[in-house]
Amino acid sequence: MKQVSYHADEQGFYGEFGGAFIPEMLYPNTEELRKSYLEITSRPEFQKEFKALLKDYVGRPTPLFYASRLSEKYQTKIYLKREDLCHTGAHKVNNTIGQILLAKALGKKRIIAETGAGQHGVATATVCALMGIECVVYMGALDIKRQAPNVARMKLLGATVRAAESGSKTLKDATNEAIRDWINNPVDTHYIIGSVVGPHPYPDMVARFQSVISEEIGSQLMEKEGRELPDYVIACVGGGSNAAGIYYHYLDRPEVKLVAVEAAGKGVDSGHSAATSALGKVGIIHGSKTLLMQTGDGQITEPYSISAGLDYPGVGPMHAHLFTSKRAQFISITDEKAMEAGRELAALEGIIPAIETSHAFAVFETLKCKKEDVVVVNLSGRGDKDLQTYIDYFEL
Numbered sequence: 001m002k003q004v005s006y007h008a009d010e011q012g013f014y015g016e017f018g019g020a021f022i023p024e025m026l027y028p029n030t031e032e033l034r035k036s037y038l039e040i041t042s043r044p045e046f047q048k049e050f051k052a053l054l055k056d057y058v059g060r061p062t063p064l065f066y067a068s069r070l071s072e073k074y075q076t077k078i079y080l081k082r083e084d085l086c087h088t089g090a091h092k093v094n095n096t097i098g099q100i101l102l103a104k105a106l107g108k109k110r111i112i113a114e115t116g117a118g119q120h121g122v123a124t125a126t127v128c129a130l131m132g133i134e135c136v137v138y139m140g141a142l143d144i145k146r147q148a149p150n151v152a153r154m155k156l157l158g159a160t161v162r163a164a165e166s167g168s169k170t171l172k173d174a175t176n177e178a179i180r181d182w183i184n185n186p187v188d189t190h191y192i193i194g195s196v197v198g199p200h201p202y203p204d205m206v207a208r209f210q211s212v213i214s215e216e217i218g219s220q221l222m223e224k225e226g227r228e229l230p231d232y233v234i235a236c237v238g239g240g241s242n243a244a245g246i247y248y249h250y251l252d253r254p255e256v257k258l259v260a261v262e263a264a265g266k267g268v269d270s271g272h273s274a275a276t277s278a279l280g281k282v283g284i285i286h287g288s289k290t291l292l293m294q295t296g297d298g299q300i301t302e303p304y305s306i307s308a309g310l311d312y313p314g315v316g317p318m319h320a321h322l323f324t325s326k327r328a329q330f331i332s333i334t335d336e337k338a339m340e341a342g343r344e345l346a347a348l349e350g351i352i353p354a355i356e357t358s359h360a361f362a363v364f365e366t367l368k369c370k371k372e373d374v375v376v377v378n379l380s381g382r383g384d385k386d387l388q389t390y391i392d393y394f395e396l
């Protein structure tokens with residue numbers, strides 16, 4: 001039997017998912033990346049600079065914290081991988097640091113990005129300021145109104161925020177504008193995509209940059225538990241980058257159970273959901289063949305979740321493959337359960353999580369872990385940005 005790998009092949013396929021389904025005009029751009037990303041990122045001087053910035057700028061390694069009160073409540077050993085302590089408050093910066101160094105190595109003078117809630121836009125504007133590189137962030141006009149604090153952050157960081165005025169004036173319209181810009185500026189511009197989505201090589205490239213998360217866990221668990229492998233690894237999934245990062249070194253270790261947590265919104269069958277694995281069908285989004293929520297005639301369905309970062313109609317191709325091959329267990333969590341889990345983590349451990357992250361903490365009733373199981377949850381981001389949502393929801 002052929003050895004199954006859960007990593008991307010040379011064409012960027014994870015099983016039947018992935019690849020690069022893009023207009024011909026975009027070929028030169030993705031080809032340049034495809035041909036160079038592995039060679040450049042494996043250069044010793046690249047790795048040296050990447051590791052140094054992750055340490056001194058991002059604040060890595062992030063701690064692996066034993067959550068004793070949460071463990072007591074759910075009668076299992078729960079560890080938190082503290083990505084919320086990264087500079088800018090979430091895991092996203094691991095990827096933007098990697099991509100800005102790649103852009104520099106390719107001689108690019110200008111960065112573009114698209115953003116929905118603004119978190120990826122801020123992480124991109126941050127590394128552009130750090131490197132003194134021009135930054136243009138495309139954002140739906142409606143999102144610009146809804147996410148004023150992140151727009152202000154990007155502007156303070158020196159980025160130009162350009163409004164996408166077409167369609168629903170949200171993320172997919174911003175993505176279209178960014179792609180148009182990239183087609184028009186193939187030589188001097190690099191496009192920083194913020195999750196394990198988009199055409200090859202983006203999903204594999206972003207997963208590799210985020211894999212620092214699981215790379216660190218091995219020695220941290222060895223110190224605390226005397227073994228490198230956890231029994232469970234749990235992460236929330238929007239596009240799937242924090243999950244890809246914490247799964248990465250366990251993908252081909254079947255004894256480690258992978259758990260992916262999606263946003264059910266108001267309920268999987270409510271018509272207001274972002275539970276892609278439950279509702280998605282095979283299709284093409286952002287140049288990648290994957291699972292996405294769509295109507296019978298292939299129109300992408302507007303997703304919904306209380307957390308802006310999980311409000312995405314697809315998942316990356318790695319996750320589509322992990323789902324259909326059953327390598328990972330997918331669980332969807334409603335707004336209500338996520339908000340309660342976020343409040344519980346705050347009260348039991350003194351850590352207020354991002355609402356995206358809260359979804360990952362709502363699975364313990366479903367999972368039924370054993371007392372001796374070692375469970376690692378990716379605490380992907382902190383809740384400061386979500387304070388108003390917590391206030392409104394709990395009438396604080």
Ligand SMILES: *Cc1c(COP(=O)(O)O)cnc(C)c1O
Nearest residue numbers: 195238239240241242309356381
């Ligand atoms: C953006 C974001 C997510 C979702 O993105 P992934 O690519 O699925 O990781 C999850 N958590 C936080 C804190 C985020 O900011």
